[in-house]
Amino acid sequence: MLKQHLQLKLGQKLAPQQIQLMKLIQLHTLEFEEELERELEENPALEIAKEESKEDDYASLEETYQDEGTDSIETDFDVNEYIYDDEPNYKTASSNYSPDDEEFDNESLLTEGQSLYDYLMEQIHLVNINNEDLRVAEYLIGNLDTDGYLRREIKSIVDDLAFSQGIYTTKEKVEDILENYVQKLDPSGVGARGLQECLLLQIEKKVSSDKAVSLAASILRHQFDALTNKHYNKIIQKYDIEEEDLKDALEEISKLSPKVGGNFDTQTITINQEIIPDFVIQVKDGLVIPMLNSKNAPTLRVSEEYKDILTTYSHDKNSSEHKQAALFIKQKLDAAKWYIDAINQRQNTLLQTITAIVKFQKDYFITGDEKSLKPMILKDIADITGFDISTISRVVKSKYADTPNGIVYLKDLFSDSLTNDDGEEVSTKEIKTHLQEVISKENKRKPLTDDALVVILKEQGYNIARRTIAKYREQLNIPVARLRKEL
Numbered sequence: 001m002l003k004q005h006l007q008l009k010l011g012q013k014l015a016p017q018q019i020q021l022m023k024l025i026q027l028h029t030l031e032f033e034e035e036l037e038r039e040l041e042e043n044p045a046l047e048i049a050k051e052e053s054k055e056d057d058y059a060s061l062e063e064t065y066q067d068e069g070t071d072s073i074e075t076d077f078d079v080n081e082y083i084y085d086d087e088p089n090y091k092t093a094s095s096n097y098s099p100d101d102e103e104f105d106n107e108s109l110l111t112e113g114q115s116l117y118d119y120l121m122e123q124i125h126l127v128n129i130n131n132e133d134l135r136v137a138e139y140l141i142g143n144l145d146t147d148g149y150l151r152r153e154i155k156s157i158v159d160d161l162a163f164s165q166g167i168y169t170t171k172e173k174v175e176d177i178l179e180n181y182v183q184k185l186d187p188s189g190v191g192a193r194g195l196q197e198c199l200l201l202q203i204e205k206k207v208s209s210d211k212a213v214s215l216a217a218s219i220l221r222h223q224f225d226a227l228t229n230k231h232y233n234k235i236i237q238k239y240d241i242e243e244e245d246l247k248d249a250l251e252e253i254s255k256l257s258p259k260v261g262g263n264f265d266t267q268t269i270t271i272n273q274e275i276i277p278d279f280v281i282q283v284k285d286g287l288v289i290p291m292l293n294s295k296n297a298p299t300l301r302v303s304e305e306y307k308d309i310l311t312t313y314s315h316d317k318n319s320s321e322h323k324q325a326a327l328f329i330k331q332k333l334d335a336a337k338w339y340i341d342a343i344n345q346r347q348n349t350l351l352q353t354i355t356a357i358v359k360f361q362k363d364y365f366i367t368g369d370e371k372s373l374k375p376m377i378l379k380d381i382a383d384i385t386g387f388d389i390s391t392i393s394r395v396v397k398s399k400y401a402d403t404p405n406g407i408v409y410l411k412d413l414f415s416d417s418l419t420n421d422d423g424e425e426v427s428t429k430e431i432k433t434h435l436q437e438v439i440s441k442e443n444k445r446k447p448l449t450d451d452a453l454v455v456i457l458k459e460q461g462y463n464i465a466r467r468t469i470a471k472y473r474e475q476l477n478i479p480v481a482r483l484r485k486e487l
Contacts, residue, residue, distance in 0.1 A: 020338065024346045026394035029276040029295050036298060039339055045332035046339060049299040116148060116190075116261040117141060123185045135167060136174060137181050140191065148190040148261030149198065150178070189260040196224045202256045212248035215239065219249055227253075230485045277402035279354045279410075281365055288365045290354045292347060293402075300340050302333060349387065353395040356384040361413055368405030371434075375427045376414050418464065431462050432472050439478055447481035 027035060040046055120141045129137065139161060143152055154171050161167040161174075182191040188205045192198035203217045219227055219235060226234045236246055282289045309329060358365060360380060363372040378396075382389045396410040415429040438456055442448045448456070450469045457464060478484070 021342045021345050022391075022394060024342055025349055025391065026397050028398040028400070029278045029293055031398075033295060036343075043332055043335050043339070045303045045329070046300060046336040047303045049301045116144065116146065120144075120182075120185050120190065124181065127181060129181060132167060132169075133177055133181070135165060136161065136169060136177050139165060139167075140174070140178055140182050144191065144261070146261050147259040148187070148192070150191055150193050154178075187257075187260045189257065195258055196220060198258065198260065199253065199256045202260075203252070206252075210252075211245070212252050215241070215245060215249040216252040220253065230482055232485070275400050275407055277407060278350070278399040279401040281354075281358060281401050281403045283366055283404050286366065288358050288362050290351070290358045290401075292351055292354075298343065300336075300343060302336050302340075349391065350395055352385045353381060353387070353392060354401065356381045357396075357410070357413060360384070364413070365403055365405075368403070371430045373413065373415065373427045373429045375416060377416065378414065418462070426462070428472070431457070431464065432476060434460060434462065435469065435472055436476055436478070439473075439484070442484075444484065444486035447484040449481045 024032065024035065040048070121138065124134065124137050124141065127134075127137075140150065140157065143150060143157060145151055154174050158169060158171050158174055161169060178191055183201055185191070188202040189198040190201075192201055199220050200217070203213065203220060206213050218239070223235050223238060226238075232243075232246060236243060239245075276293070276295070278293055280291045280293055282291070309325075357376075360376055361372075361374060363374070364370070366372075378389045378392045381387075381392045385392070396414070399410045401408045401410060412429070415427045418426055418428060418431060434457060435453065438453060439448065450466045450473070453469050453473075454464065454466050457469070473480075
């Protein structure tokens with residue numbers, strides 16, 4: 001039996017304009033340009049203004065629609081809302097970008113390339129090999145990863161050959177084809193099942209009577225664990241050699257590539273991606289001036305042609321075709337207005353956020369010294385701008401700023417804080433900078449352990465635990481002391 005009842009519940013719904021705005025805010029300059037071009041193609045009612053307006057106040061998007069006395073067609077909208085005599089340009093750009101902005105080329109450079117797979121397949125077809133073995137070799141090549149390694153177990157490949165290719169063979173046979181055909185192809189080291197085998201395949205192709213090459217091959221084959229762990233003394237004792245001999249052998253090993261497939265493009269197209277700054281920050285007479293990259297501030301307006309078409313169709317109230325055309329035009333005009341409004345809000349949000357960041361980190365932008373960075377989290381900027389933390393997060397995501405000291409990734413300006421011995425809050429970025437400097441100046445023959453680094457930083461006023469040192473070291477991609485050791 002059906003019953004009626006009342007129920008109250010809270011819910012949150014986002015308008016299409018809000019969703020569109022959030023998507024636009026998190027786009028960096030290149031993505032934004034692509035999105036803008038796509039919108040211009042999809043919506044003929046939207047166009048780029050040929051002449052820039054002289055208005056500096058881009059915050060207002062409301063238009064004054066003037067009544068021409070035209071009768072509205074019998075639909076659920078008022079045509080007069082979209083028809084007016086003197087339409088000002090929709091202005092989303094202002095003088096808040098540098099007049100000397102560099103014209104960055106936003107077109108990716110595309111060059112033809114060849115994948116590792118294609119390169120190997122060309123070679124294997126030139127080898128004197130019977131048809132069945134050729135099919136196995138082709139299958140092995142198809143299972144190589146982008147670095148040129150065969151990561152799969154041979155047994156699994158044997159099973160796949162039986163089920164998918166109808167080739168019944170043995171593990172020994174597949175290994176023989178791998179070693180005698182696939183691994184003989186260029187580049188040297190392809191088809192290896194691990195780093196040691198990859199390096200060995202390369203060093204063994206160096207036909208040389210050089211002592212260093214021979215020693216390098218022997219070390220890779222018999223003392224690989226000692227090499228990876230940098231137990232140099234153990235290797236010297238094992239071979240009864242001088243330190244200089246080991247240095248020569250290590251130099252030969254350093255010439256080998258751990259990823260032989262790295263020079264090949266797996267997608268046959270190489271894209272040269274350059275960083276396009278989203279913001280330009282200038283320093284003049286002690287003042288830090290933030291501006292938007294001009295490509296983030298396009299000048300858009302509603303198409304004059306579409307307004308004329310709407311005016312024409314609005315006079316015919318009886319034609320169903322004209323009524324439908326008017327409805328279509330209304331949708332495009334609405335979409336154009338929403339999009340222009342979203343662009344304007346995006347620009348305003350970006351400008352307010354970068355202004356707050358510049359104000360907070362003024363000393364850093366003036367000096368360019370990372371030690372001048374203050375502890376700053378998303379909430380700090382959210383409090384200054386009045387925006388939500390999620391909005392600030394979207395703004396700084398994938399965004400870069402062109403500063404007098406180089407291109408800066410905005411997220412790198414944010415860091416937590418720690419209290420030093422003087423009771424002052426310092427940025428973790430500052431501590432990492434000190435840590436990196438200490439490690440760069442250490443004796444590479446006897447690298448500093450994490451415990452030793454704790455003592456040194458404590459002497460500099462940073463009282464942090466060993467596990468924190470280890471965490472910062474990993475974030476800086478600095479290996480442990482044992483792996484930093486050099487002869």
